Amino acid sequence: MPDWNSLLDEIKSSGSTYDLLRRKYLRKLYELTQRNVIIYYSAWLQKPDPSLTTLFTINDNDKNALMTAIHELDRSKGLDLILHTPGGDTAATESLVDYLRQMFDIDVRGIVPQLAMSGGTMIALSCRSIVMGKQSSLGPIDPQLNGLPAHGVIEEFMQAFQEIKADPSKIPIWQARIARFPPAFIGECQKAIDWSNEMVEEWLSTGMFREESKADKDNTRQKISNILKEFGDHALTKSHARHLSSQKCKEIGLRIEMMEGNQDLQEAILSLHHITMITLTATPTIKIVENQNGKAYVQTIAG
16 A cells, blocks of 8 residues: 555646646547547647747747657557647747657648647648648748748838839838848848748648659649648738638648547547646646657746
8 A cells, every 4th residue: 555655746746637637638539549649739828928939939849848748659550749839930840840750750640629820830731631620720831030921021122122123212211111121131031931831842742742742743743832822922821820721721722631520539639629728728837748648748937
């Protein structure tokens, strides 16, 4: 029989009520699908503090979180990665996808119960398919530099060029506007756009559309080009914060699985989503990465 101290240690390791419920529903989803499950959640909606932005977003520290969650999993079962994130650093996003591909090849299914924006969308696009509901949204992948849309900056430079070419008297007007950008900024913007597009194009070609690409490379290339335009062209999306619904994502050409088509799966996903959101609301947790075995990487702030 365990002694008093052993029982206290066991209670402590079990976690809070929120932890117990979240792990219960993580396990239920795993038992339903027989696929590994990892949640990757951020509390940017619950704790909208600008000073915490770098902690909420995708960053290089998240590699440690995924390493913790993936360690000792039976990788032959594949992975269902449940995403709720505002996005983040492009280099970190690339690194995370590269690591997931090394661990599971393309046997990663993205699940988006509510929102996976920007870099979160890029991770979803690297998956073999994406499970969404009528309430789910992805977002534009156009890169942001210093809080500015790279596409928008280039559009402004091009507008300045055209207007000055037609009427040199507008030079002083545009000079003041362009002066707010640092040297070589437009070049950096173009490189960022090219980098994001090239990454996602490669991921779609070798992941979601791998088999199609083998059968009809030209048609698949055109389909991927259309997807990149819809997700990456600032002139079309208008705003980096735009929400693209599951229906829109299907129309664009993505391989979307509607969770409403499987009632048991929908209930399991949304139950897990809701308890995780409650955890982020009621506790100091700002980011959580956890698998079906209860192995978690949790980041918190002082209350």
